[in-house]
Amino acid sequence: MKRTIxxxxxxxxxxxxxxxxxKESNGSINKYFEVKLNDxxxxxxxxxxxxxxxxxxxxxxxIKNAKYDEDNIDCIIAGDLLNQIISSTFSARKFKCxxxxxxxxxxxxxxxxxxxxxxxxxxxxxxxxxxxxxxxSSAERQYRYPLELGNTRPPxxxxxxxxxxxxxxxxxxxxxxxxxxTIGRVVDYxxxxxxxxxxxxxxxxxxxxxxxxxxxxxxxxxxxxxxxxDLGTLGSRILKDLIWEKGYDIEKQHVDCGELVYNIxxxxxxxxxxxxxxxxxxxxxxxxxxxxxxYKKVLLVATGAxxxxxxxxQGESIPAIAHAVVVEGNI
Amino acid sequence: MKRTIxxxxxxxxxxxxxxxxxKESNGSINKYFEVKLNDxxxxxxxxxxxxxxxxxxxxxxxIKNAKYDEDNIDCIIAGDLLNQIISSTFSARKFKCxxxxxxxxxxxxxxxxxxxxxxxxxxxxxxxxxxxxxxxSSAERQYRYPLELGNTRPPxxxxxxxxxxxxxxxxxxxxxxxxxxTIGRVVDYxxxxxxxxxxxxxxxxxxxxxxxxxxxxxxxxxxxxxxxxDLGTLGSRILKDLIWEKGYDIEKQHVDCGELVYNIxxxxxxxxxxxxxxxxxxxxxxxxxxxxxxYKKVLLVATGAxxxxxxxxQGESIPAIAHAVVVEGNI
Numbered sequence: 110m111k112r113t114i115x116x117x118x119x120x121x122x123x124x125x126x127x128x129x130x131x132k133e134s135n136g137s138i139n140k141y142f143e144v145k146l147n148d149x150x151x152x153x154x155x156x157x158x159x160x161x162x163x164x165x166x167x168x169x170x171x172i173k174n175a176k177y178d179e180d181n182i183d184c185i186i187a188g189d190l191l192n193q194i195i196s197s198t199f200s201a202r203k204f205k206c207x208x209x210x211x212x213x214x215x216x217x218x219x220x221x222x223x224x225x226x227x228x229x230x231x232x233x234x235x236x237x238x239x240x241x242x243x244x245x246s247s248a249e250r251q252y253r254y255p256l257e258l259g260n261t262r263p264p265x266x267x268x269x270x271x272x273x274x275x276x277x278x279x280x281x282x283x284x285x286x287x288x289x290x291t292i293g294r295v296v297d298y299x300x301x302x303x304x305x306x307x308x309x310x311x312x313x314x315x316x317x318x319x320x321x322x323x324x325x326x327x328x329x330x331x332x333x334x335x336x337x338x339d340l341g342t343l344g345s346r347i348l349k350d351l352i353w354e355k356g357y358d359i360e361k362q363h364v365d366c367g368e369l370v371y372n373i374x375x376x377x378x379x380x381x382x383x384x385x386x387x388x389x390x391x392x393x394x395x396x397x398x399x400x401x402x403x404y405k406k407v408l409l410v411a412t413g414a415x416x417x418x419x420x421x422x423q424g425e426s427i428p429a430i431a432h433a434v435v436v437e438g439n440i
Numbered sequence: 441m442k443r444t445i446x447x448x449x450x451x452x453x454x455x456x457x458x459x460x461x462x463k464e465s466n467g468s469i470n471k472y473f474e475v476k477l478n479d480x481x482x483x484x485x486x487x488x489x490x491x492x493x494x495x496x497x498x499x500x501x502x503i504k505n506a507k508y509d510e511d512n513i514d515c516i517i518a519g520d521l522l523n524q525i526i527s528s529t530f531s532a533r534k535f536k537c538x539x540x541x542x543x544x545x546x547x548x549x550x551x552x553x554x555x556x557x558x559x560x561x562x563x564x565x566x567x568x569x570x571x572x573x574x575x576x577s578s579a580e581r582q583y584r585y586p587l588e589l590g591n592t593r594p595p596x597x598x599x600x601x602x603x604x605x606x607x608x609x610x611x612x613x614x615x616x617x618x619x620x621x622t623i624g625r626v627v628d629y630x631x632x633x634x635x636x637x638x639x640x641x642x643x644x645x646x647x648x649x650x651x652x653x654x655x656x657x658x659x660x661x662x663x664x665x666x667x668x669x670d671l672g673t674l675g676s677r678i679l680k681d682l683i684w685e686k687g688y689d690i691e692k693q694h695v696d697c698g699e700l701v702y703n704i705x706x707x708x709x710x711x712x713x714x715x716x717x718x719x720x721x722x723x724x725x726x727x728x729x730x731x732x733x734x735y736k737k738v739l740l741v742a743t744g745a746x747x748x749x750x751x752x753x754q755g756e757s758i759p760a761i762a763h764a765v766v767v768e769g770n771i
Contacts, residue, residue, distance in 0.1 A: 110511050112538045114564040155754055180441050184623055192523040193748035194543055198626060202759045207443045207623030209551055210543040210746075212525055220540055224555060231562030233445040251750075292515055292538030295529060415541075417524035419582075423486050428533045 112317075113291045113324040120229035122436070123282035124175035125392035126167040130245065130271025133381075133389065136371045141393035143170060149246065149271050157191060160244035160273075163385075164189065164200040167275035167392075168238055175236075175277050182206045182277075183234035186225045188217035189242045190269075190384050191251060196242050214413030215310075215339050216293060217241045218274065218388040219432040222409075223290040225278045226434070230287075235280050242273035243383030252303070252418060265305040267341045267367060268377035274388030276396075285399040285407075285436050291321040293430040295415065301426050303416060307344020307379055310412035313429035314340060315351035317410060321433050322357055329359045333404040336395060338387035338411030338431075339367035341379030366390035366411075387411040399438040407436045443648075444622045444655040451560035453767070454613035455506035456723035457498040461576065461602025464712070464720065467702045472724035474501060480577065480602050488522060491575035491604075494716075495520065495531040498606035498723075499569055506567075506608050513537045513608075514565035517556045519548035520573045521600075521715050522582060527573050545744030546641075546670050547624060548572045549605065549719040550763040553740075554621040556609045557765075561618075566611050573604035574714030583749060584634070596636040598672045598698060598713035605719030607727075616730040616738075616767050622652040624761040626746065632757050634747060638675020638710055641743035644760035645671060646682040648741060652764050653688055660690045664735040667726060669718035669742030669762075670698035672710030697721035697742075718742040730769040740765045 127143045129136075134145035144166060151159040164187065172179060184207040187197035194210050201208040213220045221239035228234040246256055248269040254260045278287065296316045300309040314337055322328060329335060340348055345365045352359055366387045367380035391409055398404045412431040421427075458474045460467075465476035475497060482490040495518065503510060515538040518528035525541050532539040544551045552570035559565040577587055579600040585591045609618065627647045631640040645668055653659060660666060671679055676696045683690055697718045698711035722740055729735045743762040752758075 110514055110537050111565070112514070114559075157750055157754060183441055183443070188543070190524075191748065192750060193521075193545065193746065195746070195748045195751045198746040198759055198761075199751070199756065202626040202628055205625060206441050207625050208544075208761060209555065209623065212519070212541040212543045213539075214524065224540065227558055227562055227564055228445075231558055231564070233558055233562075234442070292540065294535070294537060295533040295539050297533055415524065415526070415529040417522065417526045419488055419523060420526045420530070423488060425530065428529055430529075430539060 116230040119286040121284040123279045123284040124277040125396045126170035127274045127393045128163040138394045156247040160196040161199045163273040164242040167273045171275040171277045186221040188212045216411045216413030217384045219411035226287040240275035241384040241388045243385035245269045267382035269383040270381040270386045272385035272389035274392035289435040291433040293317045293432045297428040299426045306414045307341040309427040310429040311344045311347035313431040317431040334407045335362040337365045339382035341367045405438045409434045447561040450617040452615040453607045454610045454615040455608040456727045457501035458605045458724045459494040469725045487578040491527045492530045494604040495573040498604045502606040502608045517552040519543045547742040547744030548715045550742035557618040571606035572715040572719045574716035576600045599708035600714040601712040601717040603716035603720035605723035620766040622764040624648045624763045626759045628759040630757045637745045638672040640758040641760040642675045642678035644762040648762040665738045666693040668696045670713035738767045
């Protein structure tokens, strides 16, 4: 059994694109976002259609940003939090290329990067778009309660990001390179509180990080940045404790996308979450700094809580997963 | 843009495994099934847990049938019809290897084969299990109506299969080889009747078959068998008409898994469907005949209807997709 795979031909992320919701567009890294929405309906009549339009927009813009046209794209690899990943499907419907739907909850974006990098590195495809999205209002009403109820949120909760991000991975061109990935396994520590995703996901992040360090022989200081997807403040603290107990101190390198995206005030509690969280932050803030040479080696570890409303109602605990992707700058 | 990819190192399906529900176990190809259930609850207390146990069973048995143990497996690539693909996640939770969740509705099994074959062929992994499942009762109550309502079924409807199937793809060993795949794109002909999946999916099957023939230069007579996933009787007729109009006659080679699985009587109308349909039929009947040399070249074209209850309620039509996989016998 091996979980770390290496991309020897160094597939490159030649372009990215992001769309951020209104709250995110007022957050701490807003200047890096490409499209900032004033209206979380994005001119549509349902939240689900708005999310679909966000994902469609980042796919379209990533092609434009690469100065490519649609005919250059072999495949869209996408996933999202909605039942039957409809945001992904209905976005892909507008393009002529192939489509592979993927789902690992909020780890979907890094899963899509691993599958996409394998396809390009292995010579099966030349240009692949990897993307994911989430929308606070479509997720909240699907996973928790109708928004109209105005439920009080517990202090350990996170705020599902309204956002989408896409990476165009190519066998040619210039951009940060995907050099390796460590595939997550399903980890379940028995957490049953669907409002405490950070605690459910931190053990999965620890498991994948530990496998990554062990299999590659690397230590945290190899990286300029170890960025988790959406553990939030509490989950990040748990991760740093867990991985420290395994002999690795990631305090200096670690940042969490969910912590980074908001000027955390009372409403978001532990920070952002959602399949759009790592996609939004990676494809804006992180990509920008990789391109400028400010980061040279980044480990993206997006984490996902693999529950559904039915699994929760049937008394199941919350399994989680984390996929790690190594992205190295060209400068 | 290219949609057909070739696996030059010929990853092999060294073992398979299937579990069939009670109705399927009384169908026309029942002698090929490995585990036949008398009870569609499989000893569990919910349909969803029964489906999870079915998928867990085929994963476990495919490892056993290959005379491997769990440590030999690098990754499980799985998907199913339940929201957030919980059957796949909760099955994978019981194994130590990596997990990639995939979703393209009833085309999920062929999607998993394409991703798995790429991983093995590209040298990233040695042994991968590709699998999917469906369960009549868990699907019916999620997608349509509570079973207790006893709704009348319209004549164009299909019957979601209770079944699961797994293929163990390996870089070593002996077995039928996966030599190519054609990745589907999202096709939408504007069908809005969620009880008429065959009509929604047939254009997607036609699109992928046409791309496959065009890109490979092959004609239908290259294959002993062109087997679609779950078009059913009506959908199969539509497909044969559509692809005939494009200049290819598949009448002689074509069989549909959904038509094959039942002794079609009144209740199933157009035949079987579901993500388990192609997984069950391919990993039993088709695999057996490939291994015996009765089929030498098989094109599996699983088709998926990419709707959700929310997309239907919001007035969307039903997009569909089909992924084609070429499997060639070793004998």
